[in-house]
Amino acid sequence: MAEAYYLHVTDKLRDVLLTDDTAWVNDNGKLPAERELAQRFETTRVTLRQALAQLEGEGRIHRSNRRGWFVSPKRLEYDPTRDAGFNDYVRDQGRLPRTEVLSVSTSSHPPAAKALGLVADQTFYHIRRRRYVDERAVLVESLWVVPERAPGLLDERFDFSLWKLLREKWNLRLSHRSISMVSEALQGADARELGVAAGTAGLNICRTILDGDQRPVEYDEEHWLHDALSIRVELKQHR
Amino acid sequence: MAEAYYLHVTDKLRDVLLTDDTAWVNDNGKLPAERELAQRFETTRVTLRQALAQLEGEGRIHRSNRRGWFVSPKRLEYDPTRDAGFNDYVRDQGRLPRTEVLSVSTSSHPPAAKALGLVADQTFYHIRRRRYVDERAVLVESLWVVPERAPGLLDERFDFSLWKLLREKWNLRLSHRSISMVSEALQGADARELGVAAGTAGLNICRTILDGDQRPVEYDEEHWLHDALSIRVELKQHR
DNA sequence: TAGTGGTCTAGACCACTCT
DNA sequence: GAGTGGTCTAGACCACTAC
Structure with missing residues (x-):
């Protein structure tokens, strides 16, 4: 296995989080919906959520109730x-x-x-x-x-x-x-x-x-x- | 939703980890295989792994390479x-x-x-x-x-x-x-x-x-x- | 080589939030 | 009411470990 695809998604998302690209993060720091992200990466929600879980573990994003995923502020x-x-x-x-x-x-x-x-x-x-x-x-x-x-x-x-x-x-x-x-x-x-x-x-x-x-x-x-x-x-x- | 099923599995596993029941933890501190556990709980591996991930987050179990899940020793x-x-x-x-x-x-x-x-x-x-x-x-x-x-x-x-x-x-x-x-x-x-x-x-x-x-x-x-x-x-x- | 965990698909329904 | 994340199913193949 060269590298798991979800790790590629993780890397890509980590990169875009460092920019302020409104295609990926809106003005409230919210990411697009999981289904939307899964489509963009041409994968399923399960795999996409693995990538999100990685970034959550790194402290870069977090979820709030059921409202979605948000960029985490500075510690x-x-x-x-x-x-x-x-x-x-x-x-x-x-x-x-x-x-x-x-x-x-x-x-x-x-x-x-x-x-x-x-x-x-x-x-x-x-x-x-x-x-x-x-x-x-x-x-x-x-x-x-x-x-x-x-x-x-x-x-x-x-x-x-x-x-x-x-x-x-x-x-x-x-x-x-x-x-x-x-x-x-x-x-x-x-x-x-x-x-x-x-x-x-x-x-x-x-x-x-x-x-x-x-x-x-x-x-x-x-x-x-x-x-x-x-x-x-x-x-x-x-x- | 009363409570997610994986949380019930988490609770049950947490309980048996506190005992030394060899039906759940062998002498090396290893848990049964994921497929085996999924069968016992009459659910799928995905759901079962959610429960395992919870216990991993609590620091109660960990995985080593691809060898399986083990009870974590005292901190x-x-x-x-x-x-x-x-x-x-x-x-x-x-x-x-x-x-x-x-x-x-x-x-x-x-x-x-x-x-x-x-x-x-x-x-x-x-x-x-x-x-x-x-x-x-x-x-x-x-x-x-x-x-x-x-x-x-x-x-x-x-x-x-x-x-x-x-x-x-x-x-x-x-x-x-x-x-x-x-x-x-x-x-x-x-x-x-x-x-x-x-x-x-x-x-x-x-x-x-x-x-x-x-x-x-x-x-x-x-x-x-x-x-x-x-x-x-x-x-x-x-x- | 058999069995294991790691990864992935392609759906589904529910509870909740937002508007 | 529409959309979202949360949960779950029932499979599949692969890489690696243990024997």
Whole structure:
């Protein structure tokens, strides 16, 4: 086999995506319909979709609900060790941030308790948010905050920086204990809330946050679209 | 649509993978043939493969060449900010490491030069290696070392820790300047050398290394199988 | 050589979005 | 209501692996 035909289609599409040819990508960044593309390449939808899946894996295109395939915007550069708020670093990169609060409740969450070194049935304030860059939903996150650190927190608004709130209102000095990152396939509520198909590639980032006295404050679980971010950690020189 | 059938197949397979039922997974961790599985689920290979692709995205199974589908082993925990050698941290987790040197040469590499703040046509020692965990190839990497920092480096052996070599023979004190991580689809040589299909999900990790006097030493580009690792960064408390 | 995964065809119906 | 992506069928041939 010289080369699979779908790889040829992939290469051709990758090329045209780098141009702004309106024959291939309209003004909204949308590609032609799958049937249309299949015709142009004189193949079937199955084969054409293999090529699209490749480009999706490369983070070049993505699909939104059943609306079609779109060119993916530039990845957001994200340093999970920095405590700059989402809104700040998105704006710093010339993009438009937005945060939606999906739910607020009180509940236990054993993984959070374990990460923070608390008993498994520890009760947390649970805040769930969806965050957008340029009006594209790029992540959903769940925050579990230890109530003792921020009594009455749930009366606040959460569509801006939680860290700023904790610092200013509860005078907490926050720092990371650990961060873990693992690739995942977005499932269930995570996929639904991001408007993507179950199984879409994602990145799961979990952070454990302590205060200045090393007391547990918060556990944070983020589910990102894999093509929405590029992680970059700048390290201080030690020794 | 209540639920797509392939998602039902996915769920069922996910369940049996958690058991050690030899009706589904043989002693080598291999699943039955696709045609066999399709028959058991009374569906076609296309639909069955959708389910397998889901589980592959979740990092639960993977394919090796054309040999079939295998249960993926536990992810390796990896802290890219630590300077512990690959061999050390793999063994610390009770696994068996192995390193293969694929090529050694002298060449320029503009991305490395840029990251290290050198002129684009800077010449580097280029070392390419493939690394295994329990005899599964999990990453390929390219190292670009600034020759001035380690003259004569290419006469050494590279199947063990490069850092140890640089420390002991050239007396370099090494530290990270930056680390970047981005999801990718493994392509070309990277995919071939890992024995996976083009487009397989991967993780690209790039590191910039300086010496104690902040002089550029090395640029490191790693391509991992996405299901082979879990990144975990433990942070020192600052302030 | 037999069996496997990799690729591909030529259709079909459904659920959802858009207008 | 038209068009789209999502799902599915029932086959086929090829290249490669394992024996």
